[in-house]
Amino acid sequence: MYVAVKGGEKAIDNAHKLLKEKRRGDTQIAEITTGQISEQLTLAVDRVMTEGSLYDRSLAALAIKQARGDLIEAIFLIRASRTTLPRFGYSKPVETDKMELSRRISATYKDLPGGQLLGPTFDYTHRLLESELETDQPASQQHRGILSDQNSIDSTDVKSEIANEEQTIAAPIIPHVLDLLGEEGLMEPPSNEPKDHEPEDLTRQPLSFPASRDLRLQNLARGDEGFLLALGYSTQRGYARNHPFAGEIRVGTVAIEFEPEELGFAIEIGEIELTECEMVNQFKGSEKAPPQFTRGYGLTFGHCERKAMSMAQIDRSLRAEELGEQKTAPSQDGEFVLSHSDNVQATGFVEHLKLPHYVDFQSELELIRRMHQEHDAASPESDQQAKDMTTHEAAE
Amino acid sequence: MKMNPGIPLLKVENLHKAFGKTKACHDISFELWPGEVLGIVGESGSGKSTLLRLIAGLLEPDKGTISYQQNSKLITLTDLDEPALRHLQRTEWGFVHQHPSDGLRMNVSAGANIGERLMANNWRHYGNIREKAQHWLKAVEIDPARIDDLPRTFSGGMQQRLQIARNLVTNPNLVFLDEPTGGLDVSVQAKLLDLLRGLVSNLGLSAIMVTHDLAVARLLSTRLIVMKQGEIIEHGLTDQVLEDPQAAYSQLLVSSVLQV
Amino acid sequence: MSEYNFAYLNEQTKKMIRRALLKAVAIPGYQVPFASREMPMPYGWGTGGVQVTASILTPDDILKVIDQGADDTTNAVSIRKFFKKTAAIETTELSEQATIIQTRHRVPETPLREDQILVYQVPIPEPLRFLEPRETETRKMHAYEDYGLMHVKLYEDISQHGHISTTYAYPVMVEGRYVMDPSPTPKFDNPKINNCPALQLFGAGREKRIYALPPYTKVTSLDFEDHPFEVQKWQASCELCGTSGTFLDEVITDDKGGRIFVCSDTDFCRKQQSEKFEEAG
Numbered sequence: 034m035y036v037a038v039k040g041g042e043k044a045i046d047n048a049h050k051l052l053k054e055k056r057r058g059d060t061q062i063a064e065i066t067t068g069q070i071s072e073q074l075t076l077a078v079d080r081v082m083t084e085g086s087l088y089d090r091s092l093a094a095l096a097i098k099q100a101r102g103d104l105i106e107a108i109f110l111i112r113a114s115r116t117t118l119p120r121f122g123y124s125k126p127v128e129t130d131k132m133e134l135s136r137r138i139s140a141t142y143k144d145l146p147g148g149q150l151l152g153p154t155f156d157y158t159h160r161l162l163e164s165e166l167e168t169d170q171p172a173s174q175q176h177r178g179i180l181s182d183q184n185s186i187d188s189t190d191v192k193s194e195i196a197n198e199e200q201t202i203a204a205p206i207i208p209h210v211l212d213l214l215g216e217e218g219l220m221e222p223p224s225n226e227p228k229d230h231e232p233e234d235l236t237r238q239p240l241s242f243p244a245s246r247d248l249r250l251q252n253l254a255r256g257d258e259g260f261l262l263a264l265g266y267s268t269q270r271g272y273a274r275n276h277p278f279a280g281e282i283r284v285g286t287v288a289i290e291f292e293p294e295e296l297g298f299a300i301e302i303g304e305i306e307l308t309e310c311e312m313v314n315q316f317k318g319s320e321k322a323p324p325q326f327t328r329g330y331g332l333t334f335g336h337c338e339r340k341a342m343s344m345a346q347i348d349r350s351l352r353a354e355e356l357g358e359q360k361t362a363p364s365q366d367g368e369f370v371l372s373h374s375d376n377v378q379a380t381g382f383v384e385h386l387k388l389p390h391y392v393d394f395q396s397e398l399e400l401i402r403r404m405h406q407e408h409d410a411a412s413p414e415s416d417q418q419a420k421d422m423t424t425h426e427a428a429e
Numbered sequence: 430m431k432m433n434p435g436i437p438l439l440k441v442e443n444l445h446k447a448f449g450k451t452k453a454c455h456d457i458s459f460e461l462w463p464g465e466v467l468g469i470v471g472e473s474g475s476g477k478s479t480l481l482r483l484i485a486g487l488l489e490p491d492k493g494t495i496s497y498q499q500n501s502k503l504i505t506l507t508d509l510d511e512p513a514l515r516h517l518q519r520t521e522w523g524f525v526h527q528h529p530s531d532g533l534r535m536n537v538s539a540g541a542n543i544g545e546r547l548m549a550n551n552w553r554h555y556g557n558i559r560e561k562a563q564h565w566l567k568a569v570e571i572d573p574a575r576i577d578d579l580p581r582t583f584s585g586g587m588q589q590r591l592q593i594a595r596n597l598v599t600n601p602n603l604v605f606l607d608e609p610t611g612g613l614d615v616s617v618q619a620k621l622l623d624l625l626r627g628l629v630s631n632l633g634l635s636a637i638m639v640t641h642d643l644a645v646a647r648l649l650s651t652r653l654i655v656m657k658q659g660e661i662i663e664h665g666l667t668d669q670v671l672e673d674p675q676a677a678y679s680q681l682l683v684s685s686v687l688q689v
Numbered sequence: 690m691s692e693y694n695f696a697y698l699n700e701q702t703k704k705m706i707r708r709a710l711l712k713a714v715a716i717p718g719y720q721v722p723f724a725s726r727e728m729p730m731p732y733g734w735g736t737g738g739v740q741v742t743a744s745i746l747t748p749d750d751i752l753k754v755i756d757q758g759a760d761d762t763t764n765a766v767s768i769r770k771f772f773k774k775t776a777a778i779e780t781t782e783l784s785e786q787a788t789i790i791q792t793r794h795r796v797p798e799t800p801l802r803e804d805q806i807l808v809y810q811v812p813i814p815e816p817l818r819f820l821e822p823r824e825t826e827t828r829k830m831h832a833y834e835d836y837g838l839m840h841v842k843l844y845e846d847i848s849q850h851g852h853i854s855t856t857y858a859y860p861v862m863v864e865g866r867y868v869m870d871p872s873p874t875p876k877f878d879n880p881k882i883n884n885c886p887a888l889q890l891f892g893a894g895r896e897k898r899i900y901a902l903p904p905y906t907k908v909t910s911l912d913f914e915d916h917p918f919e920v921q922k923w924q925a926s927c928e929l930c931g932t933s934g935t936f937l938d939e940v941i942t943d944d945k946g947g948r949i950f951v952c953s954d955t956d957f958c959r960k961q962q963s964e965k966f967e968e969a970g
Contacts (some may be wrong), residue, residue: 041766112727115695120701239722239897242825310959357449368823378895382731385812388734388764391796392757392953394858396875398939399921404850512833518838534841541845548844549837555847555913577848 043070046161056101070094074228079306079335080104084376085111086236086255086323088334104292105257125290125299129309129332130206136336141278141313147207152284153336197357210281211311214326220313221325225355240369249351249371250344254332256374258340264364265343273350273362275331280313284336308333314349317356327356432463433501437604438635439484440503444493446476450549453479455659457493461603466629466636468667470643470682476659477639478607484637485524485605486514497603503533519549523596527608529588532595533580539566539591540576548600565594570624586617590624597628606638610645620650643683647671655679696776698741702726706744706899710890713901718863719831721812725897733767736894737811738791742772743807745890746789751779753787758795758936758953765793784956794857796878798935798957801887803904809872811893814900816860816870836868839911847916856921862909869900870907877920877936878909885906925950930961 057064071094072077083094085108093111099107136152139145214220224230224246225253235251243251252263268275286306290299312329329349346364351364363369373379432438437460444457452475461467469477482488484495486506492669499521506514517522526532533542543562544552552558563573569590571583580588587608596604609625610618626649628634640646646653646667653670655663655678663676674680694700702851707721728736742752752772756765760782768791769780781787793810801807817827830836835877859876861883863869871882872891875941882902889902893936904910910918910956926933928940928949935957937950952958 041761041763042770045763045766063954108729109731113729117697117699118703118729119699236724238724241722326820330960368825372824375725378732381734381736382812382895383733384731385733389762389875390794392875392936393857393873395937395939395953396877396921399819399923400856402853404852511829513835515829515835519835537841537845537849538847541841544844545837545841548840549835552838553912553914555844556915558844559848 056099064274065098066090066099067094070097076336077102077104077107078256079333079337080340081107081111082335083112083340084108084255085115087111087115089095097244105376105380109380112377121230122291122294124302125292127287127289127305127307129283129287130212131305132207132283132285132287133304134207134283135306136284137207137281138283139279139281141280143209145210145213145299147205149225153259154338156310172248176209207283209311211313211326211328218323219316219326221327221329232412240371242371243354244367244371246348246352246355247368250330250332250348252371252374253344253347256344257376258337258343259316260374260376260379261343261347262339264370265346265364268346268364273358273360273365275327275329275352276315276347276348277300277346278313280311281344282308282310282338282340282341284308306335308337308341310345312342312345312349346414432498433604434463435577436498437461437496438463438465438498438500438504439637439666440496441484442494442496444480444495446488447491448478454483454660455491457661458666459579459654459661461635461637463498463635464633465652466471466634466638466650468646468653469637469639469656470641471656472682473641475656477641477656479659481605481607481637481639483637485522486518487524501549519546520599521602523599523601525589525592525596525604525606527611529580529585529592529612530636532592533588535580538577538579539583540573542580542595543598544592544600546595550599565598566591568597569594569626570620584617585613586621589613589621593625593628594643595621597634600632604634604638606636608642610640610642611689618645619689625649643671645684657680658663693775695748695852696746696772697729697960698726698740698743700738700936704745706740706880708742708743708843709899710744710901710937713890713899713902714888716867717902717906718867718869718900720898720900721895722897723899725894726781728894729962730767730771730868731909732851732895734764734811735791735793735810737892737896737899738793738808738894739768739771739892740894741808741890741892741899742791743776744790745808746776746778748776748778751781751786751791753781753784753790754792755790755795755956756793756796757938758797759955761955769942782956794806794875795936795953796881796965798954799960800881801885803886807885807887807889809874809889809891811870811872812895813858814870814891814893814898816858816868817941834866839868840913843911843913843916847913853912853916853918859918860911862911864907865903868911871908875921875936876918879910879918881906923950927952927958927961932958932961 078093096107096110137150232247286304292299310331312357314327316324329345350364439461446454495506540562544558566573653667663679709721713721752763754769756762784797791808857875858873891900912918936953938953
């Protein structure tokens, strides 16, 4: 007699065991440490923090390790962890003009107050594989003992700490390029919202359409880098062209300030690294106001330059309606972009197709069989009819 | 629905609409009486299509009022909320777009296209819906055997006739026609005009038609409005306007078309 | 896992979800937007149902989880384990014993009672979605009861196939007001959704919507007068318990076209088998 398949529970347990084994790989090779990931795969960590919406380098490194390097899976792990965290309140807006810069470039001015600072960038490297990276370099002499110690992330790079201390003495205010244009009246204000506008919060209320710019920016900030990149690219290829100039890209650390209710004033609770991109876009005038350049804005955790730039392009293209532009391209369609930008949602739904659908499929099967029977019963010459139908269609 | 012939079907007063600094419609007023076909003519960019969209509730005016006869009384359309306006649009009105693809559901059959308005009005008998759809296919000279075919297998002229059938199936009191013959070849145009003229006289349709083609306007409309740069510059009986245009622009328009 | 709150979600979040649930119960069939949270399982794998269950769960509840009607399908196992671990509640495979049943794609064959809650996992809550992809438009269509398009779909089914070829996620009208998607349950289960003594809750995590049917709500499957709604019928009866009139899964037994049919509801099937065994004994 037939016995239905059982043992889903056991199968799952075994799958988990196999996953663990695969994650570890060849045990002859040393296990990768989260410290190594956090220090040496920094850009992966930055992306996971940004799209995971949680600034925590060590958790992001752990997620990358646990996800076997699958960044979307790592982002998912971070989001699921983030959702359980209690919320104490909102920090003060970060002041990116007080950013301690590690990189700052403008494509619109050759030189400008604060100067151009190239910083660590792939931009001008020749993309040639460097075979010397193939051989493992031991940790520098003084830290040799640290490699096996997972808990020493903070002390691995004493040198950079020293460097930091030197710089933190007094970070000068470096004005934003777009504000320089603003002072001349050539750039629209950063926001059209009133000063006391309370931003909405994507994680507390569901997205509804049309979405305000605050919600759009929050959605884009956690949106998939690849998705935004492709859409941003499309705006440069004529689908909702908006003539972007990379007004300014800056990377650096800013202080996070939080005002506990019982204290009544803001205190600094730490520093985070951010990438900010401000695009200068085609101008717009009306009867009442002379033409001004318009803005697109992008902001990410860590160093995610490509993402910040794409985000700024899409922020601008999603403002089509507000700026009286005709909506013709996907990148201008808020409902389309915002509904599909989240890779955790996207991957979940695409991959859910792996779940059993026996019941739905059985329903379809039953119907198609019945239709076949009816078809066969209806006419013995059904074949001839089918042939006639094809010729009829072909004639149209 | 019974209409009161003593009051206008539609009354437009001091309608304004601007896009940025372009005045698309400036201080437009006119009336449409039951059983009339009003033609709005003018060059492209004269504001005639904007006017049509304003009246049909597809655009909101900056200023002015539009009233419409319902149950023998004039109601103010510009005060109606969206659900009431939508209800009017899908029951008492029809809108025939220049491009059939804007007015048809291209991915469902001809029968479903005609039946949609019936189903929106709570028809729930498949056989009856089908019968009615076949009746209307015949009325617009499409072979009823094509009822289950998709509109994309139809020629341009057939698609336009299907769009007309889809609109007329609920016997609308008022039909908006936006360049109904615009995208068609001359020979196909003639056939469609013939059909439209027949429908207008047989059904006693009231309609507002936008066209840049004075020949089309002459054939179908009882009265004409000539628009230029968002304003009405001439208004009168069709024959009157075409034979004895008063405004210099109308004279130019008429001479450029009719004296060829 | 001990650092997590009872049933994973923190109390703030549960309160937010319960408010949405109350609203949903007050307006049967209406989709209430809620701030869906990321859960430790992927979107599309039941996060909506899990959030609803987590929000209504009490330590005294007995939970049953089914997927495709079965308790032992992998995703059902995984969700049951999740609640065992995070809420330490009792679980069961018996429909009669459960106070809460979370389900994907089926309504149990065993009739439900007033003291039970059925929680559905919903992938796409919007019945009009595939006819009209825009949320802004579909919300208006619901608000204005502008449902002509729904029947266009059914009309088209009949004209093209001779049948209403929607076999699952078959749209229903709730109390004559809202058109609702009963989630991808087969239309076979639609009659069970109507006038059901149990409270039925629907959670769509990725799409961030909750909707509900209070006990004894009138739920009508959409149809035409001359093409009335009907459920699937099988020629065969269950190979294991011999019952006919249940929803049957087809199992392919060899590569020569051999196939048998078995109840999709594993608990119901087991019960029928043991009853037969007792009768025989």
